Amino acid sequence: MSTKQTGRGEKRPNVFSQLYRGETDFQFVAHRKKFYIASAVIIAALAVVMLTKGFVLGIDFAGGVQYNVPAGETSASLDDVEGAAASAGADVASGQVVGSGEDRSYIVRIGELSTDEAASIREAIAAEAGVGTDEISVSEVSATWGESVSRQALIALGVFLVLVGVFIWVRFERRMAIAALAALIHDLVLTAGFYALVGFEITPSTIVGMLTILGYSLYDTVVVFDKVQENTAQLLQTRNKTFAEGVNDAINQTLMRSINTSLIGVLPVAALLFVGVGLLGVGTLKDLALVLFVGMIVGAYSSIFLAAPWVVDMAERAAVIRRHNQKVANKRSGADDEKPARKGAAKAADKGSGKAADEDDDRLVLAKSDELPLELLEEPEKASSGSGGANRPGGAKKRKRR
Numbered sequence: 220m221s222t223k224q225t226g227r228g229e230k231r232p233n234v235f236s237q238l239y240r241g242e243t244d245f246q247f248v249a250h251r252k253k254f255y256i257a258s259a260v261i262i263a264a265l266a267v268v269m270l271t272k273g274f275v276l277g278i279d280f281a282g283g284v285q286y287n288v289p290a291g292e293t294s295a296s297l298d299d300v301e302g303a304a305a306s307a308g309a310d311v312a313s314g315q316v317v318g319s320g321e322d323r324s325y326i327v328r329i330g331e332l333s334t335d336e337a338a339s340i341r342e343a344i345a346a347e348a349g350v351g352t353d354e355i356s357v358s359e360v361s362a363t364w365g366e367s368v369s370r371q372a373l374i375a376l377g378v379f380l381v382l383v384g385v386f387i388w389v390r391f392e393r394r395m396a397i398a399a400l401a402a403l404i405h406d407l408v409l410t411a412g413f414y415a416l417v418g419f420e421i422t423p424s425t426i427v428g429m430l431t432i433l434g435y436s437l438y439d440t441v442v443v444f445d446k447v448q449e450n451t452a453q454l455l456q457t458r459n460k461t462f463a464e465g466v467n468d469a470i471n472q473t474l475m476r477s478i479n480t481s482l483i484g485v486l487p488v489a490a491l492l493f494v495g496v497g498l499l500g501v502g503t504l505k506d507l508a509l510v511l512f513v514g515m516i517v518g519a520y521s522s523i524f525l526a527a528p529w530v531v532d533m534a535e536r537a538a539v540i541r542r543h544n545q546k547v548a549n550k551r552s553g554a555d556d557e558k559p560a561r562k563g564a565a566k567a568a569d570k571g572s573g574k575a576a577d578e579d580d581d582r583l584v585l586a587k588s589d590e591l592p593l594e595l596l597e598e599p600e601k602a603s604s605g606s607g608g609a610n611r612p613g614g615a616k617k618r619k620r621r
Contacts, residue, residue: 251528265412277422303347432514439522481519
């Protein structure tokens with residue numbers, strides 16, 4: 220995008236320069252309902268997929284038998300070995316290549332088998348690979364061990380979410396803690412739904428990737444919240460911006476940082492997923508690569524489009540924020556009426572009507588009288604019910620006329 224000429228012939232920075240400087244003005248908060256609807260539709264669709272299609276559990280969670288086949292001197296490929304196992308009646312869960320050169324081997328995972336079935340499949344694999352049956356190591360993984368792994372993963376996730384919530388509550392505030400946790404849950408649901416849609420196995424690598432993407436998402440969210448806190452720290456003591464506008468400015472000011480952080484993380488993971496898994500066929504990486512790729516993108520999205528706008532929704536329920544937003548609106552409408560008021564005062568002075576001029580000046584003062592200190596904003600009852608007429612517009616007028 221080229222730069223634009225200003226009225227004085229100077230070039231105005233394009234959108235990329237504005238992004239770098241944090242000077243963009245994208246209305247993320249103003250259009251937040253559209254993002255809410257989009258996320259709700261995607262989550263609903265993926266929830267249907269998870270309920271109907273379900274997840275493909277790896278051998279570590281579902282239990283089964285694992286064959287380690289030495290392939291250093293064989294010409295058979297991994298597909299050949301898997302085909303031999305399938306021909307023997309096995310339901311192959313996954314297969315992968317480990318090592319290289321003479322140390323290369325194939326690992327084939329199959330569901331739970333009886334002793335006779337495991338022996339016949341071992342013989343079929345040995346015949347296809349051209350090795351002896353005694354060279355193929357067999358290990359069994361029980362479903363009980365998988366359940367233990369699942370339970371430990373859930374405990375780790377729960378502890379992580381509790382510690383995150385406490386940290387953000389203490390470091391920032393309650394509303395931001397709730398929004399951050401909601402964004403993390405959103406990221407988990409979307410990533411899990413995508414996993415069910417693609418049909419990849421759920422393995423311990425998947426769980427590790429899940430916990431990793433939560434860290435990425437949380438980091439981006441905390442960066443945005445830190446800027447939100449900075450922008451809104453003294454907001455109630457001024458009448459320049461509403462709370463939503465202050466939050467929207469914070470998102471724009473940290474937008475380039477969020478994009479850079481996401482790109483730095485996503486690009487190598489994309490190379491790992493599409494080159495390492497797609498082209499080179501390194502099956503050991505696909506579970507971890509997919510969950511990281513999807514989770515990082517979803518985490519960046521939730522930090523910008525959901526977490527910060529949720530803070531605005533919760534904050535605008537507070538009476539003090541609503542009164543502040545009304546004060547900002549009053550000031551802006553008063554600024555629009557400032558010129559007509561001044562013209563009326565000047566016209567009355569020209570006609571020699573001092574009384575009319577005083578009344579117009581009073582209107583101008585009242586139009587600007589919403590510049591109240593923060594304590595009056597928070598407790599308007601005290602300001603309106605105090606002794607004397609100093610806080611009432613009528614009282615101010617009477618003193619001026621006298």
